[in-house]
Amino acid sequence: MNPLGEKYLRKSFLPFLFCPGCGDGMIVQSFLQAVDDLGVADDLAMAAGIGCSAWIPVYMHFDVFKGLHGRAIPAAIGLKASRPSRKVVVFTGDGDGLAIGGLHLIHAARRNIDMTVVIVNNQIYAMTGGQVAPSTGVGSRTQTTPYGNLEKPLDGCKIAIASGATMVSRWSTAHTRQLTRTFKKALNHKGFSFVEVLSQCPVQTGRYILGSGSPQFNLQWLKDNCVAVKDPSQWGEIEAQGKIPVGDILQIEKPEFMEEVQRMNQKVKEEAQAKGGDR
Amino acid sequence: MKGAERIEIDRRYCKGCLLCQYVCEFDVFEPGQERSALDYLMPRVAKIENCRVCGLCETHCPDMVLTVVANTEGKENP
Numbered sequence: 001m002n003p004l005g006e007k008y009l010r011k012s013f014l015p016f017l018f019c020p021g022c023g024d025g026m027i028v029q030s031f032l033q034a035v036d037d038l039g040v041a042d043d044l045a046m047a048a049g050i051g052c053s054a055w056i057p058v059y060m061h062f063d064v065f066k067g068l069h070g071r072a073i074p075a076a077i078g079l080k081a082s083r084p085s086r087k088v089v090v091f092t093g094d095g096d097g098l099a100i101g102g103l104h105l106i107h108a109a110r111r112n113i114d115m116t117v118v119i120v121n122n123q124i125y126a127m128t129g130g131q132v133a134p135s136t137g138v139g140s141r142t143q144t145t146p147y148g149n150l151e152k153p154l155d156g157c158k159i160a161i162a163s164g165a166t167m168v169s170r171w172s173t174a175h176t177r178q179l180t181r182t183f184k185k186a187l188n189h190k191g192f193s194f195v196e197v198l199s200q201c202p203v204q205t206g207r208y209i210l211g212s213g214s215p216q217f218n219l220q221w222l223k224d225n226c227v228a229v230k231d232p233s234q235w236g237e238i239e240a241q242g243k244i245p246v247g248d249i250l251q252i253e254k255p256e257f258m259e260e261v262q263r264m265n266q267k268v269k270e271e272a273q274a275k276g277g278d279r
Numbered sequence: 280m281k282g283a284e285r286i287e288i289d290r291r292y293c294k295g296c297l298l299c300q301y302v303c304e305f306d307v308f309e310p311g312q313e314r315s316a317l318d319y320l321m322p323r324v325a326k327i328e329n330c331r332v333c334g335l336c337e338t339h340c341p342d343m344v345l346t347v348v349a350n351t352e353g354k355e356n357p
């Protein structure tokens with residue numbers, strides 16, 4: 001176990017349930033590095049649903065709630081409402097966060113609730129054996145699309161931007177250091193931050209969609225297909241070339257929901273007191 | 280030049296994915312014959328003298344089992 005693992009992993013839960021060469025363990029490590037650099041271990045409150053990727057926070061020795069498939073964001077909103085000083089982080093999958101939990105994502109982003117949603121995109125429902133997900137590419141063969149997928153994939157980053165997220169980034173497990181840097185930004189961001197991480201799943205995506213179950217092949221696929229760009233206006237150009245743009249896309253300031261609620265409470269109370277009431 | 284004293288591989292949790300060997304630019308690792316506690320064939324540190332302590336293998340290890348220990352000898356305070 002490396003020093004970061006010694007310091008922060010829940011030892012009694014090891015080994016990770018992830019298959020050999022899975023990207024999810026790399027996300028654990030990138031996130032722990034960010035937490036360690038910022039020294040915010042005691043400030044965290046995390047939530048996850050169901051899926052391989054939903055196990056990511058469970059191995060970290062911080063406060064974590066693991067709930068129902070797709071419902072991590074509502075739990076996280078509750079955490080933030082009751083403990084506003086906590087840094088609330090959700091780990092979700094492309095199925096958990098874009099399919100069954102998709103609407104929660106839209107509405108949390110719309111309200112700009114101060115939390116970080118990390119969505120692990122492996123282009124498939126991995127845990128249940130490799131079924132088509134909303135992020136699966138057209139033509140991809142999966143257990144439920146044996147002749148190729150006909151549905152156009154959803155882009156989580158674009159949904160987050162359109163819904164009102166105030167920080168949006170995408171990286172992959174071939175960019176572990178950039179990912180750590182972005183996690184740090186997200187943890188310090190006031191408002192709804194959305195970090196998509198393309199992650200290799202050699203066992204399902206690799207074998208069924210990309211044509212090889214080798215971890216090396218799947219990591220190389222990410223290296224070959226992700227193009228890091230500084231200027232978000234170039235994203236369209238990269239996509240037109242059939243590649244996946246990665247980088248920090250958006251970071252802006254907007255009023256944060258929980259603070260607005262507190263401000264409104266205060267105002268209502270003061271007005272009531274001025275009228276001689278007790279509220 | 281910066282070098283490594285040793286690279287530790289935690290045999291309790293290594294799953295033998297060999298991504299360390301893949302990401303290392305300096306051929307430090309090779310497939311080994313020894314099995315981890317989880318019964319996977321582990322990588323072997325073959326050329327420690329090549330290591331530049333870049334840390335790529337450590338950050339890419341999906342099971343966090345690698346520790347690159349830098350050589351401290353003759354480094355600072357000449």
Ligand SMILES: Cc1ncc(C[n+]2csc(CCOP(=O)(O)OP(=O)(O)O)c2C)c(N)n1
Pocket residue numbers: 050051052053054069092093094095096097120122124125126127128133
């Ligand atoms: C309500 C409900 N419906 C369906 C399932 C079955 N199920 C478990 S994980 C999963 C998909 C997970 O996919 P994703 O979120 O992409 O996670 P991954 O395993 O790929 O990391 C499904 C459909 C469930 N557990 N609960």
Ligand code: SF4
Pocket residue numbers: 017018019021022023024052053122126127200201202203204205
């Ligand atoms: S099925 Fe895929 S995503 Fe799940 S642990 Fe295995 S490699 Fe990782």
Ligand code: SF4
Pocket residue numbers: 283286302303304305306307308329330331332333334335336337347
């Ligand atoms: S630290 Fe860098 S040079 Fe040394 S073994 Fe790891 S990847 Fe290779």
Ligand SMILES: [Mg+2]
Pocket residue numbers: 051093094095120121122123124125126133
């Ligand atoms: Mg998935």
